Amino acid sequence: MTAPHAPVLLDEVIEALAPKPGQLVIDATFGAGGYSRAILQAGADVIALDRDPSVQSHADALAADFPGRFQLVRTPFSGLAEAFAQSGRDRLDGAVFDIGVSSMQLDQAERGFSFMRDGPLDMRMSSDGPSAADVVNTYEHGPLAHLIRLYGEERQSGRIATAILRRRQEQPFERTLDLAEVIEKALGGRRGAPTHPATRTFQALRIAVNDELGELRAGLAAAEACLSPGGRLAMVTFHSLEDRIVKAFFTERSGATPGGSRHAPQKIESRKPSFTLAFKGAREAGEAELAANPRARSARLRAGVRTEAPAWGPFEGAMAA
Missing domain, CATH: 1.10.150.170 (Putative methyltransferase TM0872, insert domain)
Known part of the structure; x- marks a missing residue:
């Protein structure tokens, strides 16, 4: 059986992020620290974000295990840019979001x-x-x-x-x-x-x-603004509302938005894509993970790689909140 509060799609997330020694990755949904620990074990440094005060004990454990390489910032997604700026680092190589309520919160x-x-x-x-x-x-x-x-x-x-x-x-x-x-x-x-x-x-x-969907949109825009060229963004969602927003973001920002009716005036997008897709579509949990962790059944991973193009700015797509 999987450990309590095990992060879903962990292997797939680490593959998408490809963390390396000396890099900096933001874990925007720290929770019990599963993604952060795996990223730190791969050699990268981590700034973790979480607005839930109950995660502090997990953060303290990681700070002790990886001295000088891990920091927790008490903030929601919308504070990502400020947290990165305050780190003093000049490059952000990756960011991961695990959207929604955690099993740890449900258990309390x-x-x-x-x-x-x-x-x-x-x-x-x-x-x-x-x-x-x-x-x-x-x-x-x-x-x-x-x-x-x-x-x-x-x-x-x-x-x-x-x-x-x-x-x-x-x-x-x-x-x-x-x-x-x-x-x-x-x-x-x-x-x-x-x-x-x-x-x-x-x-x-x-x-x-x-305000989860508002925070999700703010987090996507902040990650786009902060990620360095070649930086990787991994997004794990658990239900259709979130997944539609993430899918629409990557579709738009990778320049893959389908055209409208051939009879209607065509909108010409002059901005260059700010992301390339790390892989097509969404990845889901395999049979082994599903057997060990039922929470993974609805999980979907989408990922992109930051280009050198300027950030597009705020994202309002998929649905009105």
Whole structure:
């Protein structure tokens, strides 16, 4: 069996990054440090980013094992450029992002990420800003239903929002299992469904509370701006919303965006590609990893290599947040 919180697609990520001694790589989603440790073992130095205060013990262990070669910066993706600038290094050779909630966070009931464990309805990756409880207890029907449909891709978002508003008039939501039960009843129970009825709503709340898609876009643009020519960007995603954004970014920035209708005026892109694709499409976990780590089932890896062309700047593609 795989170790707890094992990073998915580890071999594929290291192959895509190709870290070497003396290089600098940013691990933008440190978590338990699986990618960072493998990169350090390959000889490269690592700046790790994470806004979750609970990862500090893992960071301390790596700093002790690799003195002078590892640093943790408490920041979300949008702080990548500042973290690199503060390092004093003049070249960034790689960056890796593992998008979404970690199994470590799901396992901590007090964080409120999981509908399988009772805990406070929080879901914040840091301690800042509104919690999931604030969202379900204050949003009106329209905005709440829109949020659940957009970020959770939940077709029954209107029915769920109605049930939430009706229940909160009697008592505000405070606990994860309380909300999960209301959603389950609103959708008529499980009836042998392979996934819990609250799965999509909890995903939507988590994404909204942490501005995950906004941070993803900011992180992609920051990596493009900071990576040196030949630097490598590896992106691991776990659901379609994230993967569509990453795919659209690499498609656009590699100059592979398909043309529009032949009857419509053609947009001529004058900017040179800022990335070449490390490989076509997305790579997925093999049978051995799937058997050892079920979390890898939905994981997809896309990667690119930075060219010498200027960065294109902010990215707003794939979907409106």
